[in-house]
Amino acid sequence: METEIPALLRRRELIRPERFTFHSARMRMKTVNKDELRAMDGESDRCALELSDAALDVLGYACLVATMSMGPGYHRVSQARLQERTVENGHPAAVVTSAGALIDALHVMGAKKIVLVAPYMKPLTKLVVDYIEQEGIEVVDCAALEIPDNIAVGRHDPDRLLGIVRDLRYREADAIITSACVQMPSLSILPTIEAATLKPTLSAAVATTCAMLKTLQLESICPGGGALLSGLYGKDDSVLPR
Known part of the structure; x- marks a missing residue:
């Protein structure tokens, strides 16, 4: 989340007028196993609350496998719950997850x-x-x-x-x-x-970047981001979000 997504958006800044700032909050995990992933997901509410203090436009929940390990369709549950944390904090922000972004991107393609x-x-x-x-x-x-x-x-x-x-x-x-x-x-x-x-x-990083741009109502174009971020699929967003 802190490397490739900012890299893609910095490339976009070379060809488009928008400028971006990046803010992060961390959920702890050392070993990638189901128990630690579940514990990690449990910290996502705290992170959404902390980040919403900055009155952001969009939040991205990065860990794809943490979301998918919680059961079918969980990205929808997670997105709704984390967005509610931002609403409760007085700074409503859209939320995307890397899990949901990947699914949505594949459908768009x-x-x-x-x-x-x-x-x-x-x-x-x-x-x-x-x-x-x-x-x-x-x-x-x-x-x-x-x-x-x-x-x-x-x-x-x-x-x-x-x-x-x-x-x-x-x-x-x-x-x-x-x-x-x-x-x-x-x-x-x-x-x-x-x-x-x-x-x-x-x-997953490319898909998450695409989802963030769509949420911000910006063209999903970033140099070096492959077909998804080439603008090829930008004319039909009818299946987003799912």
Whole structure:
């Protein structure tokens, strides 16, 4: 949340007049497992309250797997509850989640079949796959990198992702998710993967950026953000939000 999303919006500032400020509040997590994810999600109300003190325009809840591990459709529950915290604090703000943003982006792109790369252990990756499929999108293939340490997830070399994607059945997919995790970097390699596979390619960070821009009623365009942030899908927002 604090690296690739600001990077995308700074690139947008080079081609559009809007300027952005970034504010963050942290939920604690060291090891990516279901117990810590549940505890982490429990801190999201506090974070929404703290951030709303700054009278922000949009809040993004970054942890995709924390949301998806709470059960099917939970991103809708989470978004509504966190927005209510901002209302109670007297500074109403729109809320997007990386989980909901990814689902919405895939629907906007018309993706019925996808492949994805996730840093999680296999059981958590299965939860992510099941969650996405509950939303009407088939996951043709996936790679679970099984990185339990959250800091190590953030330090994963994005240059490895092209080889990982090439080992997946991406030719059968409508779109490729290079990172189903805002924490795992993929922005630097995303255009290369898109060019090498000839498939629309996105990540949780790209999808979250797109959702924030749409919420702000701005064009969803950021250089280097792949097909989703190219403006290609900007003319039909009818399926957002879900």
